[in-house]
Amino acid sequence: MxxxxxxxxxxxxxxxxxxxxxxxxxxxxxxxxxxxxxxxxxxxxxxxxVPSQAGRALRTGRSGVLGLVLPDIGNPLYPEIAQEIERVATGAGYGVLIANSRDDISAQDKAIFQLVERGVDGIVIVPRRGTKVPETRCPIAIIDTPKTPRNTVSGDHFDGGAQVARHLTALGHTRILLIGDDPSSNVQNTRINGMRSELSDAQTVETIWIVEIEAKHGKGCALDLAAWRARGFTAFACVSDPHALRALTELQSAGIAIPAEATVTGFDNLQWSSFISPPLTTVKMNMPEIARLAIDALVTAIKDRDASDDTPSPPVTARKASVPMELVIRRSSGPAPEAQP
Amino acid sequence: MxxxxxxxxxxxxxxxxxxxxxxxxxxxxxxxxxxxxxxxxxxxxxxxxVPSQAGRALRTGRSGVLGLVLPDIGNPLYPEIAQEIERVATGAGYGVLIANSRDDISAQDKAIFQLVERGVDGIVIVPRRGTKVPETRCPIAIIDTPKTPRNTVSGDHFDGGAQVARHLTALGHTRILLIGDDPSSNVQNTRINGMRSELSDAQTVETIWIVEIEAKHGKGCALDLAAWRARGFTAFACVSDPHALRALTELQSAGIAIPAEATVTGFDNLQWSSFISPPLTTVKMNMPEIARLAIDALVTAIKDRDASDDTPSPPVTARKASVPMELVIRRSSGPAPEAQP
DNA sequence: TAGATATGCTTAAACGTTTAAGCAGCAGTG
DNA sequence: CACTGCTGCTTAAACGTTTAAGCATATCTA
CATH class of the missing domain: 1.10.260 (434 Repressor (Amino-terminal Domain))
Structure with a gap:
């Protein structure tokens, strides 16, 4: 049979x-x-x-598959990107092959090479912080920050930061602690700069970087936020939701009430951010739109590439390089307390 | 040129x-x-x-690509699976094509069909709760629970629950609240059953399901854990870390000190679970091992399939169907408080 | 020394698709 | 009626690989 x-x-x-x-x-x-x-x-x-993809690919030279390179799939930030990229790519008739650069600086290039070897038609990459993306004959769309060289599309991290800052200012906070993880990250720096851009000289603003603190006191150490609170800092603006979570629980554990005695904000609107107590004020990226622009640009670049067969593919540019972010105000942010304890 | x-x-x-x-x-x-x-x-x-995958695939009938179907990539539970599957598959010379069943009951079958259409050699699937995985000529490895039909390999959720229960008992807790999300989930039920199996009749054990509470009071509503605490419940054992986080912050917000006045435990050891205050006691799956067994079994099934060309591929079975879990004791669990407040 | 066997390479077919080129038949044109 | 052009289909080549089969030449065996 x-x-x-x-x-x-x-x-x-x-x-x-x-x-x-x-x-x-x-x-x-x-x-x-x-x-x-x-x-x-x-x-x-x-x-x-059912048509054979192999036969078709051999004849047309197109595999109908895109590669997606993420720095660390385990990091809660990236799954949403992956999800949206997969959705949009599937809608455009492409499959998505994933690769993990494992936060290893050389693994990123290797991952790209492997994808090219597998015959992907194009690649979407969220670059590991501070790395150069190699030039290939295969079109590569980059999602990082507007200032990143060859960046295709990204959220407007700067304006997102500005929105947080305006929110905090409107709530009357005058002593604000900015909490970042790693100063070598383009995304984090842009968010921090965005926040600073909207904070006036009349306000006191300090920035701490978690990796630097952990380098001294070990991974997962306390950030000593209660001490900052004692020095009159009432707002703790974090560069991503996991750090906000860390800050929020640390303050709560120290008996500081949120938002009555301190305000905490994050970035990225991760799934659990609305389920914790108090729900987290955060900034939401428009991932569906970012994914759509990235894939659109990539698909266009793939189509164009056939015509001119020059070796290195030119940078993939989207119709819009920067997508607005949305401030989501929940209960972890509130008016600055009147008196310092 | x-x-x-x-x-x-x-x-x-x-x-x-x-x-x-x-x-x-x-x-x-x-x-x-x-x-x-x-x-x-x-x-x-x-x-x-560089050899052409298309040419090779056409000739050999093998694409060198595996499909991975996840219920919801955005859910923090799955990225780690994806990460490990990708790692092991890459090591075995396979690429990984992702597909999202979007928690939609029909989308799962469609996703599988699309992967088959793309010519994947095999599929790894983490099934959406309570769904049947269709039979295909393409080998499918299933990662769910040991009792799931055609399950290939999974963590020993039952024993994981048992370990939590023994831990709580050793700490002297006598009134314990089990917190699940959705009773239709195989994984969650097995964890709950595992916990109950090691709790004696001398202890008081109740179970609440979040979806049921949210059905009444809306998404993200309070779980009223302070009331349970007032009724003398001192341990809150959750079926996954995000729920533990929800419980922990809700209790902290209500002014209940963790672990002095209440113990909270989770499951899955998500990245942030060790960074919150207090760090979360949880149960860790051996994902690298699970991924290894799943991919090994799948690759073997793919090789065997060539010989016999019968239409439906037989269930993919691993050398070991169940992988032990490890209790990770951190500071969110502590001795039961002496007196009830 | 004849025959068998092993070695090192080549020839050729096959996988399943797309697509340029070709070829009848037929209608319209001058 | 010869010529052109269109329509509807077929023929055949090509994509790049793997692999069975073939074929000399060299080596061994009796």
Whole structure:
């Protein structure tokens, strides 16, 4: 018994037409009578014909697959990107091959090379902080920050920071602690700069970087936020939700009430941020839009590349390089307390 | 200027040998002299020869790609699975194509079909709760719970629960609240059952399901844990870290000190669980091992399938169906308080 | 020394698709 | 009626790889 999937020639033989005619009917390309085309499509369906990607890829030189390189899939920041990229790519008829650069600086280049080797038509990459993305003949869309060289599209991290700062200012906070993780991250720096840009000289603003503190006191150490609170700092603006979570629980554990005695804000609107107590004020990226722009740009670049066959693919540019972010105000932020304790 | 990647025939012509010889040299299969083989490999390297996956796939019928179907990539539980699957698959020479079943019950089947259509050699699936995985000619490895039909490998959720229960008992807790999200989840039920199995009749044990509470009071509503605490419940054992986080912050917000006045435990050891205050006591899955067993089993099934060409692929079974979990004791769990407040 | 066997390579076919080119038949044109 | 052009289909080549089969030449065996 042969129940194996039929191929084009079996389908054609079954119908008594040539292979080319069958192919044309299914792709709607050549010249043939509407009736025959219709009949071919119907029997194709009925016979359960599924075109072989391998055959098609070999002939057309296109695999219909995009690569996605993420610095660290385990990091809660990236799954949402992956999710949206997958959604949009699937909608555009592409599959998504994932690769992990494992936060290893050389692994990123290796991951890209492996994807190219697998024959992907294009690559979306969220670069590891502070690395150069190699030039290839394969189009690469980069999602980082507007200032990153060859960046394709990204959230407007700067304006996101500005929105947080305005929110804190409106709440009357005058002594504000900015909490970042790693100063070598483009994204984090842009967010911090955005916040600073909207804070006036009348306000006191300090920045701490978690990696620096952990370098001294070990991973997962306390950030000593209660001491900052004692010095009159009432707002703790973090560069990402996990850090906000760390700050929030540390303050709560120290008996400091949120938001009555201190305000905490984050970035990225991670799934759990609305379920904790108090729910976290944060900034939400428009991921669906970012993914759409990135994939659109990439697909366009792939189509264009056929025409000119020059070796290095030019930078992939989107119709819009920067997508607005949205401040989501929840209960972890509140008016600055009147008196310092 | 043609800098396009050379193919086998160009490489062969350059060396003055036949295509078959070049192929044999690179794959190490046919009969040929070691010297020539060496020379071919060297010039291949030097010319930057990269074999075409499309050509190879067409000839061998194998794409070298596995599919990975996850219920919801945005859910913090799955990235770690994805990460490990990707790592192990890459090590075994496979690429990983991701698909999202979007927690949509029909999308899962569609995702599987699309992957098969793309020509994947096998599929790893973490099934959406309570769904049947369709039978295909393409081998499918399932990661869920030991009792799930056709399950390939999974963590020993039952024993994980048992470990939590023993830990709580050892700490002297007598009134324990089990917090689950959705009773239709195999994984969550097994964890709950595991916990109950090690709690004696002398202890008071209740279970609440978040979806049921939210159905009444809306998404993100309070779980009223302070009231449970007032009724003398001192331990809150959650079925996953995000729920533990929700419980922990809710209790802290209500002014209940962790772990002095209440103990909270989770499952899954998510990245942030060690950075919050207090760090979360949780149960860690051995994901690297689970991924290894799943991919091993899948790859074996793929190799075996060639021999017998019967239509539905038999269930993929691993050498070990269940992988032990490890209790990670941190500071969110402590001795039961002496007196009830 | 004849025959068998092993060695080192080549020839050629096959995988399933797309697509340029070709070829009848037929309608319209001058 | 000869010529052109369109329509509807077929023929055949090509994409790049793997691999079975073939074929000399060299080595061993009796």
């Amino acid at each position: 042969k129940a194996a999937r039929p191929n084009l020639s079996e389908l054609a033989r079954h119908l008594g037409v040539s292979i080319a005619t069958a192919s044309n009917a299914l792709s709607g390309k050549g010249r043939l009578s509407p009736e025959l085309a219709q009949r071919i499509r119907e029997t194709a369906n009925q016979m359960g014909y | 043609k800098a396009a990647r050379p193919n086998l025939s160009e490489l062969a012509r350059h060396l003055g040998v036949s295509i078959a010889t070049a192929s044999n040299a690179l794959s190490g299969k046919g009969r040929l002299s070691p010297e020539l083989a060496q020379r071919i490999r060297e010039t291949a390297n030097q010319m930057g020869y």
